[in-house]
Amino acid sequence: MSWWYCFKEGLDGLARAKMAALIAALTVAVALILVGIFTITTFNLVEIVASLRNRIELEIFVDNSRDEAGIQRLRRQIETMPGVARARYISREEAVEIFRKAFGEGFIDLLASNPLPPSFQITLQKSHQHALAAQQLASKLRALEGVEEVVYRRDFVMRLERYLDFAMIASLVVGLVVGLGSIFVVINHVRLVAYAKRHLIETMQLVGASRFFVRGPFLIQGFMQGLLGGGLAAAFFFLLQKFFLAAYPDLVRTPVWFMPALTVGGVLLGLAAAHLGVRKYLE
Amino acid sequence: MNLVRLSNVALHYPGGDGLKSVNLTVRKGEFVFLVGPTGAGKSTVLRMIYMAEKPSDGTVVVGRFNSKTITPGQIPLLRRQLGIVFQDFRLLEDRNVYDNVAFALIVTGCKPREIKRNVLRVLANVGLSHKRYSMPHELSGGEQQRVAIARALVNNPFILLADEPTGNLDPVTTAGIMELLDKINARGTAILMATHHYNLVEGVGKRVVRIERGVTIN
Numbered sequence: 001m002s003w004w005y006c007f008k009e010g011l012d013g014l015a016r017a018k019m020a021a022l023i024a025a026l027t028v029a030v031a032l033i034l035v036g037i038f039t040i041t042t043f044n045l046v047e048i049v050a051s052l053r054n055r056i057e058l059e060i061f062v063d064n065s066r067d068e069a070g071i072q073r074l075r076r077q078i079e080t081m082p083g084v085a086r087a088r089y090i091s092r093e094e095a096v097e098i099f100r101k102a103f104g105e106g107f108i109d110l111l112a113s114n115p116l117p118p119s120f121q122i123t124l125q126k127s128h129q130h131a132l133a134a135q136q137l138a139s140k141l142r143a144l145e146g147v148e149e150v151v152y153r154r155d156f157v158m159r160l161e162r163y164l165d166f167a168m169i170a171s172l173v174v175g176l177v178v179g180l181g182s183i184f185v186v187i188n189h190v191r192l193v194a195y196a197k198r199h200l201i202e203t204m205q206l207v208g209a210s211r212f213f214v215r216g217p218f219l220i221q222g223f224m225q226g227l228l229g230g231g232l233a234a235a236f237f238f239l240l241q242k243f244f245l246a247a248y249p250d251l252v253r254t255p256v257w258f259m260p261a262l263t264v265g266g267v268l269l270g271l272a273a274a275h276l277g278v279r280k281y282l283e
Numbered sequence: 284m285n286l287v288r289l290s291n292v293a294l295h296y297p298g299g300d301g302l303k304s305v306n307l308t309v310r311k312g313e314f315v316f317l318v319g320p321t322g323a324g325k326s327t328v329l330r331m332i333y334m335a336e337k338p339s340d341g342t343v344v345v346g347r348f349n350s351k352t353i354t355p356g357q358i359p360l361l362r363r364q365l366g367i368v369f370q371d372f373r374l375l376e377d378r379n380v381y382d383n384v385a386f387a388l389i390v391t392g393c394k395p396r397e398i399k400r401n402v403l404r405v406l407a408n409v410g411l412s413h414k415r416y417s418m419p420h421e422l423s424g425g426e427q428q429r430v431a432i433a434r435a436l437v438n439n440p441f442i443l444l445a446d447e448p449t450g451n452l453d454p455v456t457t458a459g460i461m462e463l464l465d466k467i468n469a470r471g472t473a474i475l476m477a478t479h480h481y482n483l484v485e486g487v488g489k490r491v492v493r494i495e496r497g498v499t500i501n
Contacts, residue, residue, distance in 0.1 A: 005389055005390075199375070200375055203373050204390055206333070207363075207367075207386065207390055208359040208360070208362035208363035208390060208391055209359060209391075211355075213390050
């Protein structure tokens with residue numbers, strides 16, 4: 001009886017004030033769309049950061065006079081060093097091919113012998129994909145016997161880190177402001193609705209309704225409005241994905257959990273706003 | 284047997300005023316008037332009886348509930364044993380007369396068949412059976428107050444608390460409401476009615492408790 005009453009009263013409340021209910025759902029939807037845009041931006045930024053960090057590579061040039069056994073020994077030493085994910089060996093012949101591809105035939109063929117040394121391309125482990133770790137690893141690698149030189153794009157790495165830090169902080173600040181602002185708008189809207197219904201709440205309490213009974217219908221309404229708002233926001237991003245973002249699959253990706261998360265977020269937002277809205281008028 | 288007992292009750296508000304010393308009892312089947320000028324503390328006394336306020340000093344005992352020991356979860360249980368009527372009726376504008384009265388039973392988890400039987404009975408008692416499908420805005424002030432009284436009575440309370448129930452009504456309608464309250468009292472329900480209309484209490488043969496500046500004068 002109690003649950004049924006709360007459910008029925010909640011639905012009746014929505015039916016009695018259709019416009020207010022629709023506005024509440026739209027407010028939830030707009031709030032979630034704003035938070036959603038921020039989430040997608042941050043998610044993609046994190047992806048870009050990961051892919052750019054992945055490009056932080058070290059190149060080790062080996063002493064030209066080192067024989068095959070010495071190179072293999074060096075390889076084993078490099079591969080066992082902490083922070084090294086992969087060491088790709090580039091022989092002298094391969095280096096010539098790379099040079100030819102990059103600069104065309106001619107110059108290298110004029111030389112009597114191959115001046116290019118063998119080298120290793122080092123891919124860093126995820127935990128070491130930052131400027132400080134790259135610098136420390138480079139120093140250790142330089143100390144190995146047979147290593148002529150270690151090069152990496154130090155400026156690129158440092159600049160990348162600066163830009164990414166700034167972008168992440170900016171994204172976080174904007175997201176926080178937008179998120180809190182949106183939640184505030186939703187809560188404020190529900191408070192206005194609760195204010196309009198304060199007599200109902202008061203009367204319910206005067207005739208001896210328990211807190212559960214007073215809150216129940218509002219929570220049902222909050223749930224329904226949140227579900228509708230979350231659904232609308234999810235539909236917005238679904239259509240955006242289908243008709244716009246699909247054209248740029250490499251640029252913008254939407255995580256698989258995004259649409260369900262929006263709907264669940266809408267429901268939670270609706271429930272929280274209803275809870276807070278009614279609380280003010282509960283004794 | 285005392286249904287309600289307020290002993291040396293005081294309520295301090297930060298801005299002053301409130302109650303200083305209130306002593307009041309209402310016995311079973313009694314009709315008591317609480318009279319005093321506006322701002323004397325009449326409504327506050329009633330709020331203390333239905334435990335919307337707790338005293339700063341003293342004790343309020345209503346039935347088996349005591350203001351010193353009652354828990355928030357017990358307050359709804361107390362109110363289901365009281366009937367409360369206000370000057371401004373406090374009806375739910377978005378539902379009809381029947382639903383307004385039934386509402387008081389629905390929130391207590393009463394069975395549908397009992398709700399129907401009790402609502403029709405109490406509407407007949409206040410003379411509004413024929414208006415059960417009307418909306419509050421379609422009724423006169425006196426009729427709205429009768430609906431409020433019906434809602435207050437539908438739970439069979441041991442006491443009816445009426446806070447200026449005739450404050451918004453003309454003299455003829457006021458007489459009708461007073462007649463109805465008398466009838467309810469004659470059936471055994473105790474009534475505590477707060478009013479600032481001294482002429483209403485004169486010569487009716489009921490006990491009168493005066494309150495002035497937060498102090499009761501018996």
